[in-house]
Amino acid sequence: MDKQTRNVRLLYFAWLREKVGLASEEVELPVGIATVADLVDWLEQRGPQYGEAFARREVVRTALDKVHVKPSTALGAAREIAFFPPVTGG
Amino acid sequence: MDKQTRNVRLLYFAWLREKVGLASEEVELPVGIATVADLVDWLEQRGPQYGEAFARREVVRTALDKVHVKPSTALGAAREIAFFPPVTGG
Amino acid sequence: MAVRVQHDDFDVSAETEKLIGGRTDIGAIVTFTGRVRGADSERQIEALTLEHYPDMTEAEMARIEAEAHARWPLQASLLIHRVGELHAGDNIVLVIAASAHRQAAFEAAAFLMDYLKTRAPFWKKETMPSGETKWVDARAEDDGAADRWR
Amino acid sequence: MAVRVQHDDFDVSAETEKLIGGRTDIGAIVTFTGRVRGADSERQIEALTLEHYPDMTEAEMARIEAEAHARWPLQASLLIHRVGELHAGDNIVLVIAASAHRQAAFEAAAFLMDYLKTRAPFWKKETMPSGETKWVDARAEDDGAADRWR
Numbered sequence: 001m002d003k004q005t006r007n008v009r010l011l012y013f014a015w016l017r018e019k020v021g022l023a024s025e026e027v028e029l030p031v032g033i034a035t036v037a038d039l040v041d042w043l044e045q046r047g048p049q050y051g052e053a054f055a056r057r058e059v060v061r062t063a064l065d066k067v068h069v070k071p072s073t074a075l076g077a078a079r080e081i082a083f084f085p086p087v088t089g090g
Numbered sequence: 091m092d093k094q095t096r097n098v099r100l101l102y103f104a105w106l107r108e109k110v111g112l113a114s115e116e117v118e119l120p121v122g123i124a125t126v127a128d129l130v131d132w133l134e135q136r137g138p139q140y141g142e143a144f145a146r147r148e149v150v151r152t153a154l155d156k157v158h159v160k161p162s163t164a165l166g167a168a169r170e171i172a173f174f175p176p177v178t179g180g
Numbered sequence: 181m182a183v184r185v186q187h188d189d190f191d192v193s194a195e196t197e198k199l200i201g202g203r204t205d206i207g208a209i210v211t212f213t214g215r216v217r218g219a220d221s222e223r224q225i226e227a228l229t230l231e232h233y234p235d236m237t238e239a240e241m242a243r244i245e246a247e248a249h250a251r252w253p254l255q256a257s258l259l260i261h262r263v264g265e266l267h268a269g270d271n272i273v274l275v276i277a278a279s280a281h282r283q284a285a286f287e288a289a290a291f292l293m294d295y296l297k298t299r300a301p302f303w304k305k306e307t308m309p310s311g312e313t314k315w316v317d318a319r320a321e322d323d324g325a326a327d328r329w330r
Numbered sequence: 331m332a333v334r335v336q337h338d339d340f341d342v343s344a345e346t347e348k349l350i351g352g353r354t355d356i357g358a359i360v361t362f363t364g365r366v367r368g369a370d371s372e373r374q375i376e377a378l379t380l381e382h383y384p385d386m387t388e389a390e391m392a393r394i395e396a397e398a399h400a401r402w403p404l405q406a407s408l409l410i411h412r413v414g415e416l417h418a419g420d421n422i423v424l425v426i427a428a429s430a431h432r433q434a435a436f437e438a439a440a441f442l443m444d445y446l447k448t449r450a451p452f453w454k455k456e457t458m459p460s461g462e463t464k465w466v467d468a469r470a471e472d473d474g475a476a477d478r479w480r
Contacts, residue, residue: 172233180272180297
């Protein structure tokens with residue numbers, strides 16, 4: 001079942017948005033991308049702006065369909081995947 | 091120097107006022123009354139209403155010139171001595 | 181820094197504005213408002229009357245406030261306590277603590293309330309629907325709450 | 331229970347009244363207001379811009395609020411967070427926690443702020459007088475503050 005590629009929406013916020021140069025994009029997720037960490041590995045191959053955005057990978061936070069997750073979390077059926085710095089509201 | 095009698099103002103609040111039947115009174119302090127506890131001993135001799143007011147003596151609080159003190163505190167030169175139940179504001 | 185004892189009601193926003201309006205050195209404002217709770221399954225209540233020891237209340241509230249300023253970096257604070265007859269839903273007490281950061285404001289506001297409850301000379305009397313009155317007992321929990329700051 | 335994300339300012343008294351006006355089961359109301367601090371010896375600041383992740387902010391704030399209600403006996407609560415461009419002295423965030431007794435209200439309000447600071451997807455960007463901008467760094471203290479509730 002996981003052998004099909006599928007489209008997901010990626011969102012970038014704050015300085016990740018500025019480094020990637022995009023607020024959002026639709027991407028076709030290749031076969032074999034199981035976790036958040038896998039997705040970041042793949043994104044880093046796509047261009048230097050991604051390499052720069054994820055350079056300090058340990059500080060980048062991720063949400064799947066608007067819920068906080070860890071790098072090891074499986075993407076599952078998530079439709080919307082957001083990357084952002086540690087939050088600074090309040 | 092402590093051999094002279096002197097006048098002090100006594101104040102009673104909340105249920106102490108109701109039991110004593112007075113909000114305040116001027117009394118001539120007899121020689122030999124050194125501490126708050128001495129004063130309470132002496133007051134208890136003055137009538138059953140004082141006996142009733144100070145029956146649960148351990149819960150009665152005292153202030154000398156508007157500052158909280160303990161039963162063992164010396165009266166010193168205090169002019170105003172207030173007795174009241176544990177406070178319940180806020 | 182200010183303390184007030186009054187019968188009149190207060191407005192939290194208006195008091196905050198008077199206290200710190202126009203200042204830009206404050207990042208955190210904590211307010212505590214205590215209100216008269218109405219009748220519930222545990223008690224009947226028609227009115228609550230607040231008695232106090234005039235002059236000592238203000239003096240003691242000022243000492244409590246000074247103690248809070250000695251312990252935390254506060255930019256401003258306010259303590260208001262109402263006296264007289266109050267009813268269910270009425271405000272009783274207001275504490276405001278303002279600081280650059282939130283931890284000091286939260287801790288100072290909690291401290292101010294704990295000390296007000298156990299040191300400021302106010303006494304509450306409840307009037308039942310029958311007209312009977314009863315002095316409110318001090319709560320051991322309040323002494324415990326105040327003790328944690330020692 | 332309510333959460334709101336808005337550009338407009340809020341009024342603490344008006345929000346409190348809307349939330350619990352007329353209720354007589356509430357004895358304790360704690361409010362926290364966070365404001366933009368102005369320039370000081372450590373930093374210059376002309377404006378503060380709040381970016382957020384629409385929809386996730388509300389969802390996360392609602393989860394944080396539900397968690398507070400699961401931990402403390404709260405009668406009511408409100409979380410408002412402003413977004414967009416703000417200036418020194420402006421309100422940023424409001425938390426209200428109302429309970430029968432003060433300990434629950436104080437603890438819940440502090441918890442709501444600690445979790446808002448570390449979980450709700452908002453980001454602050456400072457604009458200097460020179461026009462230069464800088465994303466605000468997360469503070470390790472905020473993670474520590476949130477950790478104490480685990």
